[in-house]
Amino acid sequence: MIYLDNSATTKPHKEVMQTFLTVNEQYYANPASIHAMGVESNELLMRAREQLADILHTDAKSVLFTSGGTESNNTAIFGLARGNTHKGKHILTTEIEHPSVLESVKQLEKEGFEVEYLHVGNNGVISLEELRVKVRKDTVLVSIMHVNNEIGAIQPIFDAAKIVHEKSRAAFHVDAVQSFGKLPITFNGEEGPDCITISGHKIHGFKGSGVLAFRKQMQWEPYAFGGGQEFGLRSGTVAVPQAVALAKAARMAIETMDVNAAKFRKWHDEICAELRSYGDEVHILSTAEGAAHILSFSVRDLKGEVIINALQKRGVIVSTSSACSSKQTKTSHVVEALRIEEHFKNGVIRISFGAHVIDEEIAQFKLVLKEVLMELKGELLR
Ligand SMILES: Cc1ncc(COP(=O)(O)O)c(C=O)c1O
Structure with missing residues (x-):
């Protein structure tokens, strides 16, 4: 995993x-x-x-x-x-x-x-x-x-x-x-x-x-x-x-803070670039000024659990916006506070890096993410 x-x-x-x-x-x-x-x-x-x-x-x-x-x-x-x-x-x-x-x-x-x-x-x-x-x-x-x-x-x-x-x-x-x-x-x-x-x-x-x-x-x-x-x-x-x-x-x-920070920033930027290529079907909630180890995004009109399950089937573990609220069905108070478009409120996914993550896993994650988004959103992303 x-x-x-x-x-x-x-x-x-x-x-x-x-x-x-x-x-x-x-x-x-x-x-x-x-x-x-x-x-x-x-x-x-x-x-x-x-x-x-x-x-x-x-x-x-x-x-x-x-x-x-x-x-x-x-x-x-x-x-x-x-x-x-x-x-x-x-x-x-x-x-x-x-x-x-x-x-x-x-x-x-x-x-x-x-x-x-x-x-x-x-x-x-x-x-x-x-x-x-x-x-x-x-x-x-x-x-x-x-x-x-x-x-x-x-x-x-x-x-x-x-x-x-x-x-x-x-x-x-x-x-x-x-x-x-x-x-x-x-x-x-x-x-x-x-x-x-x-x-x-x-x-x-x-x-x-x-x-x-x-x-x-x-x-x-x-x-x-x-x-x-x-x-x-x-x-x-x-x-x-x-x-x-x-x-x-x-x-x-x-x-290890500096070494990890550099790795996390590189992965954050790479995944954001990938997500931006899907145009306005994907909304990135995290900003470049934010912490590098957390990256949240949402896919238009998709539920977070659907993306999580699809990723999990392919060996990748991520969560909805927060682990504490991930078992709840209502939109998180943080997502509400950002006043994002209604279409993006239910599909927020959080990826978070740690010291044990390696480059190869991020490369694999990017491939899997593409596969999952193509499967779930198909034509809309092409
Ligand atoms: C910002 C923040 N504060 C507090 C906590 C609670 O910490 P703990 O799980 O150690 O009780 C968490 C846990 O997710 C957190 O993310």
Whole structure:
């Protein structure tokens, strides 16, 4: 199978699996225990924190291990909003965030917070002007994703952070699940993000592992109560093997970022050129300015599942616009936000590259795609 659904999840690197196995076999003691074996586990955990802190330009005490992107986003949103009600109850986010952000802010709305959504243009990018107008003195939290998981649009998070910090005392959270290891993303002193979400399984690490990192100590309301682990923010015995494996996957992602980015850009451009040759029967939702590892397109009046099944029969795995909504029949909120023609709304397909994809697979994919489109659309494309 040619696996081109790496934004849904990735295959763990062999080196990451080996790390996981070694830590499970040799350092299984509880890192909170005071005996020698516990101390050893804790040292390993601290090293994993330090490695991630170095990559993100923060300190080790600001790296919190979680069970993934969803938990990191929930922790940031609930923790920062509920912990700062003395500053205000206004929250800003975008209309194309991942459901783990959108559903969290909807929940906060029920608790009396006021939530406003930034719109995106047909390139999927927010307007900094709209952000400037909407940030208020009583804004407590702004949450903007770096790379959109359905179309790959990149948000100007560093410019956005400056505006947020200039105009408010709000915390600025960035969901970097789809950008970490693909684009540079670090804390950038006073001017950058305050808080960043990362997920292990999107970078050839494990499902059920994630990080919420912050730039400085902030006022939080804990998310999980209990034994006080993870600086009192997330109680529960820390999963040391997951944490160490995530640090390994993160290091590998950063070391290979430039090489992979060049490959992904080349494939993105080649496939786009192919898609453009079908004229106005195909609509490309991703733009050349977007992230190179995600490419979304739609075929006029075709259903996404039909294309997916036809590709699958020929050995290629892709998904509809997002893995989360792919089992739902309604148009995704991201596709709706782009205000594309009705004819293209049901056929959005997402191809996403990962570190294990090779040139030959992309060449084969292009042949298969042509075959499938000819079969499904026939004369219209000739
Ligand atoms: C942008 C974005 N944020 C958050 C998540 C959730 O991450 P996880 O699957 O680790 O909970 C995803 C997963 O698809 C995502 O793409």
